[in-house]
Amino acid sequence: MSMLYQSQRAMRAKRQEAMRRGVMAILDVGSHKIACLVLRFDSSDEFRPSDGVGAMAGQSSFRVIGAATTRSRGVKFGEIETMQETERAIRTAIQGAQKMAASRVDHVIVSFAGARPRSYGLTGEVSLQTGTVSECDVARVLAACDVPDFGEGREVLHAQPVNFALDHRTGLSDPRGHVGNRLSTDMHLLTIDAHAIENLLYCVKRCDLELAGIASSSYVAGVASLVEDEQELGAACIDMGGGSTGLSIFIKKHMIFADTVRMGGDHVTSDISQGLQIPMHDAERLKTRFGGVVATGIDDRERIELEADTGDWHHDRRTISRAELIGVMRPRVEEILEEVRARLDAAGFDHLPSQRIVLTGGASQVPGLDALASKILGNQVRLGRPLRVQGLPQSACGPAFSACVGLSLFAAYPQDEWWDFEVPADRYPARSLKRAVKWFRDNW
Amino acid sequence: MRPLIARRGPVLTHRDPAPSIWSYRFQRLWLTPLFRSLLRVGLPAFALVMGVGWYLSDPAHWRGVSDQVAELRREIENRPEFRVNLMNINGASPQLAEDLRAVLALDLPVSSFDLDLAAMRETLERIPAVSRAELWIQSGGYLAVTIEERVPVVIWQTRVEPVLLDGEGNFVARLVDRELVAPLPMIAGEGADLAVAEALALFETAAPLRDRMRGLVRMGERRWDVVLRDGRRILLPADQPRPALDRVLALDDAQDVLERAVLRIDMRNPQRPNIQLSPHALTELRRMRGTDIGDGNG
CATH class of the missing domain: 3.90.640 (Actin; Chain A, domain 4)
Incomplete structure (x- = not known):
């Protein structure tokens, strides 16, 4: 777990460096296409969440200056299958986007759909020492979450604190400064197959790039295509890609569930x-x-x-x-949607107050899909397109690019994750100088 | 079965659209701003410096280049726009102008780049008869020389020969070299050139004596003697000689002192002017007084 913590923190540091440099690439490795956008960050501090401007409204600080799409090769079900082919495809996309942007990019944030994501809901509870919740208390409660045994060969992709509860008040998004006795948290943990990350890392390294972050494409598609009230009130985003269909459930602006159906438009x-x-x-x-x-x-x-x-x-x-x-196509689309329905039912989506479902992704452009989906998934179905992002070419505004757009938003305004907080002192190895320094800093 | 109909259009070959790893790396390198600026500015500058350095490292090349530069420079200098054809001397008498031309010894026409006006001016001002010289090159190839000549105001009789001095006592010319337009007053004595202004003032005061006066003699480098034509002298004090001379003139007006038989009028002590009579007059005076005693200085 600490290995993962360190590697994720290293990626965050690289992201910071890219923000300082002002240029970052985002890469969506899909089964049908590989898309690359080059983002330029002009004034990264223009809007902050503390200004009362939400993440959805504050996209003006970055601008898309390069975009390129290439047919994907060597990717099946959203996972890299043939490394060399994928590497070439990534190279094509990166080169095209660099050429359009007329600037070299060194840092890239990647999203992909496959690798069998699995969601876990974690809870942790800790008693407060001082009576007021401080940042290190948040770190402690996050560290106190009992991590389930998700098995060998799995890696944590996202670990986002979703909810904080203080004594009997729940639903706090930011507990810092509150007064109470017991702080508890709910964390959403998304794990994927470790070899997928390794393959991706290898391909990115072979392209002379540095990985500044990884995201699940079903998550970022939801970020881009769900509007703010849908994210707040609860909705499911179904990203119908080429090789796999990702689904993510959002409530209170946090993803609480993500899964993938290994079927898509290519089928x-x-x-x-x-x-x-x-x-x-x-x-x-x-x-x-x-x-x-x-x-x-x-x-x-x-x-x-x-x-x-x-x-x-x-x-x-x-x-x-x-x-x-149509007779050939419909049964497969129905099968996909029914599988999605089964996954949503398994996740308990029907217990959510809002039953909103947003279809996005390249395969959602089949005419009549919304009518079919409303029969299978419920009647609150709409087709979603990604947000408008400054500088995005017209050809990349369709629903097939919602993961790309979401990934740019994710790159600009990442969600606080578990590794963004300091490790509490008692998690450091004993007899560590860092531990002493940490204890000193926490207590004075 | 193979298609019997010939395929129309170009045969589709499945070319790999992906860039090769080296072209990809090169493009990334090319998009690096530092590399780009280095290649665009640094490389040409380096090539230029190296090329020029290599070319000039051979002395023969260096000599050739410097010869060419000199040739070019000479061509530009010899253009008619820069040529000086005439020298025009203003403000100098014809005699002096001739002298100046001889001194400058310009071989006209000459390029204006070859003329060192400052040095020429110094040369001209070193000539005694020239008090100030101005030289400038005018358009049309004229070298205009404006001379301010020293004007002789007195003749100074030195031991060697009479010379001409201007109002400040500067040497102008030898008397034999000049033809004077009007007669000039004459001074003599050692150090007379240092007090020309005083001498001129005395000459002005002595205007009534002009036709009887021979000149002024500087005595002991401190005071003046007025010498009349018949050798008689008026001795003036060192300070305030003009009032003393005025008194003598007034005396002359009233009593015609200078008409009488006096040898010297000594005004060196203004409180006690002395008159030395001629020996004949002295004898006559004594005879008239009926006495024959006295030492001769009445």
Whole structure:
């Protein structure tokens, strides 16, 4: 655990350095595309949360100066599968964005969808020594959380304090300065497979970049596409990507649950390819151009030519109706949404006061998806697009880029995590000079 | 089965869109501001300095370059715009102008870059007859020399020869070298050139005596004697000689002293002026008084 603490703190230090330098890259490693944005931070201290300006409103301090997207290679289910291919794809995206930004970037914040994220809710409780909650008390209560045994080969990706309770008052977002006896906290811990981080680190290192942070793409997609009241009152964001569908549940502006369904738009494409016996890229083209999930009467009459080059005259001149295409696509989309429903039910989403569901991601652009989703997920479904960010090109404003935009917001205004607080003195190894210094500083 | 119809258009080759690791690294290096500025400014400057240094490290090249520079400089200097064709001397008598030309010895036409006006001015001002000289080069290739000549006001009879002095006692010329327009008063005696102003004032006072007066003689470098044509003298005191001379003139007006047989009028002590009679007059005086005693200085 302390290893993780140190590596995460090192990443935070690199992020600080990048902010000082003013230029940072964010990289969304998806199964369908790899997108890179270069952000320039002009005045990082212009808005602070203490000014009464929320994180959603304060995006004016950064500006997108470079954007590049490339077709993803070597990524399956949101995880890096072929390192060399992924490395090349990352290099392509980074180079394109650098070229557009006309500036070199050295620090990158990465998000990815896969690696089987698992959420844990942690609680910790500690009695206060002085009667007033100070920063080191917050650190102590965070350290007092009993960490579950999440198994070998798992790494903590996010560990965010979600709620603080002081005696019998709960729902405090910032307990510092309050007077009480017992401080307790709820923390949301997200773990992923460790090898995914290692692979990612390797690829980033091979591109001569430094990793300044990692985020789960389902989390950052929620940050970008949920509006402020949805985040406050409770909502689920479903980020339908190419290889996997991420879902995250927000309440009181904190993520409390994240999970991934290992199915996405690429599976729809492969269904079309298999069902209609056409190559993958033709299937992708048909899906984006004629795809849909709700068939109407006119779709029976709309014929789609399936051109091919096999030389077989009959095979090369097949036509299908659009209704047939929809018939191929719909079961897979339904399957994905039902799986999402199952995950949400398992997380207890139906106990939340608000049942809002926001669909975003590249695969959410299928026409008629909102109608289908409202049948499966409940009727408070809307299609979400990411926030507007200064300088973002028009081509990168669609729902497919909500993870990118969310990652830029995350880069500019990161959520306080467990490792942002000082380690309490008793967690340092015994006979450590640091421990003595820490004790001295806490008590005087 | 292979397609029987020929494929139209360019054959799609699946080129890897990813940059190679070296092109990627080079582009990153190129986007580094320090590297860029180094390459854009530092490298050309370095190449320039090295190239010039290498070229000039050979003495022959160096000599060639310096010759060319000198040639270029000479060409510019010899352009007609910078040529001085005429020297115009203002304010000097023709005789002096001739002398000045001889002294300067300019070989006209000459480039104005070759003229050292300050040195020429010093040379001119070293000539006794020139009190001040101004030189400037005017457009059209004129060298204008304006001379302020020393004006001779007195003749100083030295032991060697008579010379001309100006109002401040500076040497102007030898008397034999000048043709005087008007007669000038004459002074003599050692140190007379140091008191020319006083002498001039005395000459002014002595204007009524002008036709009888020969000149002034400086005595002992402190006082003046007025010498008349027939050798008689008026001895003036060292301080305030003009009132003394005025008294003599008044005496002359009233009693015609100078018409009488006096050898010297001694005004050295203003309280007690003395008159030395001529021996003949003295004898006559004694005879008239009926006495024959006295030492001769009445």
